[in-house]
Amino acid sequence: MAGRRRHSRALPAQRSIETRTPRAAAPREGGMTAAAEAQAPVRREVRRRKMAERPTVGGFDVPYFMLVVMLTLIGLVMLFSASYTSAHFYQGDATYFIWRQFIFFVLGYIVLFIVMAIPYQILHRLAFPMLVTAIVLLVLVLFIGQTRNNATRWIGVGETFTFQPSEVAKAAVIISFSSLAVRMGKRMRTFRYGILPFLIIIGFVGFLLMKEPHLSATIIIAITGILIIFMAGANIGILAGMGVVLVAVALFIVFGVGYGLDRINMWIDPTLDAQGDGYQILQSLYALGSGGMWGLGLGQSRQKQLFLPEPQNDFIFAIVCEELGFVGGALILIVFAAFIVRGYYIALRARDNFGSLMVAGFTTQIALQTILNIGVVTGLLPVTGASLPFFSQGGTSLVILFAELGVVLSVSRQIPAQRKG
Numbered sequence: 001m002a003g004r005r006r007h008s009r010a011l012p013a014q015r016s017i018e019t020r021t022p023r024a025a026a027p028r029e030g031g032m033t034a035a036a037e038a039q040a041p042v043r044r045e046v047r048r049r050k051m052a053e054r055p056t057v058g059g060f061d062v063p064y065f066m067l068v069v070m071l072t073l074i075g076l077v078m079l080f081s082a083s084y085t086s087a088h089f090y091q092g093d094a095t096y097f098i099w100r101q102f103i104f105f106v107l108g109y110i111v112l113f114i115v116m117a118i119p120y121q122i123l124h125r126l127a128f129p130m131l132v133t134a135i136v137l138l139v140l141v142l143f144i145g146q147t148r149n150n151a152t153r154w155i156g157v158g159e160t161f162t163f164q165p166s167e168v169a170k171a172a173v174i175i176s177f178s179s180l181a182v183r184m185g186k187r188m189r190t191f192r193y194g195i196l197p198f199l200i201i202i203g204f205v206g207f208l209l210m211k212e213p214h215l216s217a218t219i220i221i222a223i224t225g226i227l228i229i230f231m232a233g234a235n236i237g238i239l240a241g242m243g244v245v246l247v248a249v250a251l252f253i254v255f256g257v258g259y260g261l262d263r264i265n266m267w268i269d270p271t272l273d274a275q276g277d278g279y280q281i282l283q284s285l286y287a288l289g290s291g292g293m294w295g296l297g298l299g300q301s302r303q304k305q306l307f308l309p310e311p312q313n314d315f316i317f318a319i320v321c322e323e324l325g326f327v328g329g330a331l332i333l334i335v336f337a338a339f340i341v342r343g344y345y346i347a348l349r350a351r352d353n354f355g356s357l358m359v360a361g362f363t364t365q366i367a368l369q370t371i372l373n374i375g376v377v378t379g380l381l382p383v384t385g386a387s388l389p390f391f392s393q394g395g396t397s398l399v400i401l402f403a404e405l406g407v408v409l410s411v412s413r414q415i416p417a418q419r420k421g
Contacts, residue, residue: 060116061346061412067339068405072105074332075390081299082319083312083393097312097393104395108402115406120355127179134172137165138208153212163396166217169205171404173221174228174361181232182354188232195238198229216386220368222246228361267382280315283308284377287318295325312393314385317377340367346412349419355411362404
């Protein structure tokens with residue numbers, strides 16, 4: 001009897017638990033609750049958007065890569081044509097420069113494909129160590145660097161393996177600025193907590209570069225850094241003030257540093273020292289004038305016959321115009337323009353701000369280097385020492401350039417499907 005009473009008292013409690021269970025939570029015939037059924041369309045839309053935002057696999061930007069290949073082939077041909085006379089005279093081997101350049105081009109393409117296959121987001125974590133490494137190298141070059149033509153810019157062992165830390169600094173500043181700008185976010189609109197750290201880095205790196213001295217690298221890093229700051233959302237008024245400060249610094253460099261004023265004078269009138277500082281620019285202008293509209297023909301340059309010093313380096317575009325004429329030089333500039341425009345196209349469609357800022361920075365660096373080189377060769381700008389990308393002879397700088405191109409292609413692989421065009 002007692003057992004029955006205990007059983008009967010348990011029944012009301014059991015019924016009360018059942019009554020507390022919401023009816024809406026009861027599963028329907030298909031195993032889905034009413035709330036889940038109502039949320040199903042929203043979840044499907046979220047999944048669809050996530051699928052659309054997934055990075056493409058292996059879909060690098062083909063037009064950009066083809067422009068790189070085109071500039072590579074044209075650069076190799078013109079380097080051999082411009083350099084074989086001086087290579088034969090000074091090195092005893094007419095193919096000395098072209099073989100070295102070809103080897104570095106092969107290494108460059110290997111680096112390009114390796115970097116392109118790696119997700120570029122890893123550079124977000126490596127940005128600060130890369131900047132520190134670049135600064136250490138810029139300091140070291142002042143103590144153990146090699147001096148050529150009154151400039152100490154190279155570190156290496158003899159003539160076999162040398163490199164310019166300034167090339168490492170260009171890439172490191174672009175990557176670190178892109179990473180820092182993304183981390184700061186809305187603070188980029190303030191001066192003290194946003195823009196000031198960037199200015200300190202630009203000022204310190206620029207100071208080290210001017211001690212070498214290396215004017216073109218200083219200009220490129222300063223302008224590229226300001227562009228990244230602008231793209232990251234910095235206040236326009238603050239940037240305008242920065243522009244005034246930079247102009248003041250540039251005037252100080254020109255009029256306060258002896259060689260800067262000498263370069264301005266030679267730019268205005270190279271005949272002031274036709275056999276000295278003005279000799280190279282005069283020979284470059286002779287080459288441009290000799291080419292005319294259609295040029296003397298591939299391999300037929302006269303100024304490369306030991307008249308124009310080191311035609312395989314900063315003044316190679318003068319030989320290009322002498323042999324291919326105005327038309328050939330203009331076509332090469334069109335290819336460069338298409339390459340630069342495509343780079344900005346990738347930057348505008350990048351998956352995230354970090355990738356967009358990096359691609360815009362690398363593209364601006366290459367564009368500025370091209371403008372500075374051609375401006376000097378044609379007499380539109382004072383001599384700055386900027387090489388022509390893909391054309392000028394140089395080993396490690398070429399490999400670093402291709403590493404940057406690999407980053408651009410890595411960013412292009414992750415462009416969301418709906419942004420591709």
